[in-house]
Amino acid sequence: QVPLVESGGGLVQAGDSLRLSCAASGRTFTRYAMGWFRQAPGKEREFVAAITWSGGRTYYADSVKGRFTISRDNAGNMVYLIMNRLKPEDTAVYYCAASPYSGGSYSSPGYYTYWGQGTQVTVSS
Numbered sequence: 001q002v003p004l005v006e007s008g009g010g011l012v013q014a015g016d017s018l019r020l021s022c023a024a025s026g027r028t029f030t031r032y033a034m035g036w037f038r039q040a041p042g043k044e045r046e047f048v049a050a051i052t053w054s055g056g057r058t059y060y061a062d063s064v065k066g067r068f069t070i071s072r073d074n075a076g077n078m079v080y081l082i083m084n085r086l087k088p089e090d091t092a093v094y095y096c097a098a099s100p101y102s103g104g105s106y107s108s109p110g111y112y113t114y115w116g117q118g119t120q121v122t123v124s125s
Contacts, residue, residue, distance in 0.1 A: 002026050002098045002114040009094060009119030012086055016123070020081040022096030022116060033099040034072060034079045035112055038092035038121075048094070049081060050106035059106045064090075086123045093118040 008020040022034070035050040049070040050059045058070050069082045079096060097112035105111050 002029065002032060004096045004098060004114055004116035006094065006096045006116045006119040009121045011122045011124065014087055014123055014125050016086050017082070017084045018086065018121060020083065020094055020096075020119060020121070022079040022081075024077045024079070024096075024098065026077075029077045029098075030074045031100060032114075033101065033106065033111075034070075035097045035099065035106060036070060036079075036081045037095045037097060037109060038090075039095070039118075040092040043092075045095070045109055047107035047109075051079065053102070061107070083121070086121075088123045088125045091121060091123050093120050 003025040005023045008018060012018055031053055033052050036048040037045050038048050039045040047061050048064055049068055051070045051072050055072050067085045072079045095118045096116040098114040099112045
């Protein structure tokens with residue numbers, strides 16, 4: 001089990017920045033690839049970003065590439081998503097997820113075993 005708790009969401013204006021945090025419990029955190037997904041009302045959950053267990057590789061959805069940055073602190077069991085130049089279409093509930101697998105489809109929700117409860121991000125125009 002890898003309990004995950006997201007924080008850092010809120011209401012911001014277009015062009016602003018936010019940093020989401022995901023706190024993970026458990027001594028095996030470093031064995032997990034981590035991802036961020038988001039889900040807007042009436043839409044399916046979509047991939048945002050992922051990072052390998054070592055932090056050596058990162059992956060991004062085209063819609064956020066160049067604006068969002070994923071990082072992790074294995075010593076502190078934390079994963080972060082820095083979101084810059086936010087747009088109204090970034091409005092969604094953002095979820096942190098953990099995967100025990102190596103390789104594979106980081107952008108697929110099915111790749112991940114553990115999920116947090118989500119944090120709301122609202123971007124006004």
